[in-house]
Amino acid sequence: MMRSLDIVFLGLSLSSSWGNGHATTYRALVMGLRQDGHRVLFLERDVPWYASQRDLASPDFCELAYYADIDAMLELYRHRLRQADAVIVGSYVPEGVALIDRLGSVAPKRLCFYDIDTPVTLAKIDRGDEEYLALRQIPLFDAYFSFSGGEVLTRLEMRYGAQKAVTLYCSVDEGRYANTGEPYCWDLGYLGTYSPDRQPTLERLLLEPARRLPSMRFVVAGSQYPAEIDWPSNVERIEHLAPADHPSFYSRQRFTLNVTRSDMIAAGWSPSVRLFEAAACKTPVISDFWRGLDELLPDGEALIIAKGPADVVAVLRDLADADRKAIAAAARRRVLGGHTGAARGAELVRVLSELPANRACERISA
Structure with missing residues (x-):
């Protein structure tokens, strides 16, 4: 059995899901680590736009601490970061950038x-x-864990100099995400923060079908x-959902829409956390x-790919309910x-356990 690890994350946010998909990604991952007996400290920059919108200020599955200043945080947690x-x-x-540079003075075992x-x-x-x-x-990093897989891993190593590029897709907490059995309110819905490069697709695959x-x-x-x-007029707006x-x-949608940012489309193999949560x-x-989408959820079997509004209209109007459920x-x-x-x-721990210790600090101090 693999021994328990002590892992420290310095991430965008664990406490607030407002305007970002990072929080739910970290929550599922850290809860998974906790289930296997690993210890996690999550250090989050205390910024006003998340401080006022926290929906998980005190998680019960890890230690969460906020910091306002990088140097003060590194001094306070120096021993923990080093060990x-x-x-x-x-x-x-x-x-x-400044945070990564200053971690050199801490000399972590694996960065x-x-x-x-x-x-x-x-x-x-x-x-x-x-x-x-x-x-x-x-x-400088012992491992570069990437939200995207496929060809981007080779690019990270060959073009950008990553020591070891590894896919670490987002994930879902299966204990919290399940169908609630509620009656349908909507035929098609979408959950996502506004993004200029996603908006044309939202217009094409949801707003235009709504008009038709x-x-x-x-x-x-x-x-x-x-x-x-x-x-x-038949599109309801909800400002934010915790x-x-x-x-x-x-659960209250007959179908849900997944829309991908242009950089993610260009790279491929970049599933969003919303894709897994809806499924x-x-x-x-x-x-x-x-x-890469078809490798994760095959078209027509576990997902429906739409190229334009006519495809969406046909699905909403004509797909048999038995096929939809299947x-x-x-x-x-x-x-x-x-x-x-x-x-x-488990994927993360397996990679970390294979990495030699103290290599990153040698590269940082070189």
Whole structure:
């Protein structure tokens, strides 16, 4: 049996799911680690936009601590960071470049990076935008855990100098995400924060079908949508849903829509956490297309790929209910079979256990 590990995450947010998909990804992963007896400390930058919107301020599955200053935090947790089996920095952490640089003085046994935004990160670096990770820092990590799989792993190693690039997809907490049995409120829904590059797809695959099917009901839940968007009268808007409300939201939809950011589509093999959450709730998913999707949830068997509004209209109007339920059941089986927090935690621990200790600090101090 593999020994228990002590892992420290420095991530964007565990406490607040407002305007980000990181929180639910971390929650499922950390809960999976806890189930297998591993110890986790999550260090989160205390910023006002999350502090005022916390839906999990005091988790019972790990230690969560907030910090306002990098140097003060490193001094306070120096011993823990040094003794931990692994220190894992996440993408989009405020002042991430400075944080990674300063971790050199702590000399962690293993230093890793968990990129929940890999295609976005690499696109930013290619533009010279080093908001939270510098190109020179990528070779410092013992392992670069990537939200995206497939070809991006080779790029990380061959082009960007990663020592070891490993897929670590997002996951779902199967104990919290399940169908609630509530009656349907909507024929098609979408859950996601506004993003300019996702909006055209949302327009094409939800708003236009809503205009063509005025007798059906639609819903979009998520924050930061501009006031000037022309919402059809049969599209309900929900500003924000806490994760505790996600299962009910998915369960009340006949279908849910998955929309992917352009950088993720270009990279392929980049499933969003919403994809797994909806499937776990036994809600059939209609999705845009990207390479690798069919390997996770085969089109027509566990998911429906739509290229345009006509495809969505045909599904909503014509697909037999028995076929709809079969697709939803197949997706749930696949997700619970390999994309839970427990499964993802085991993947993480397996890689960490294979990494030699104290290699990262040698590279940082070199």
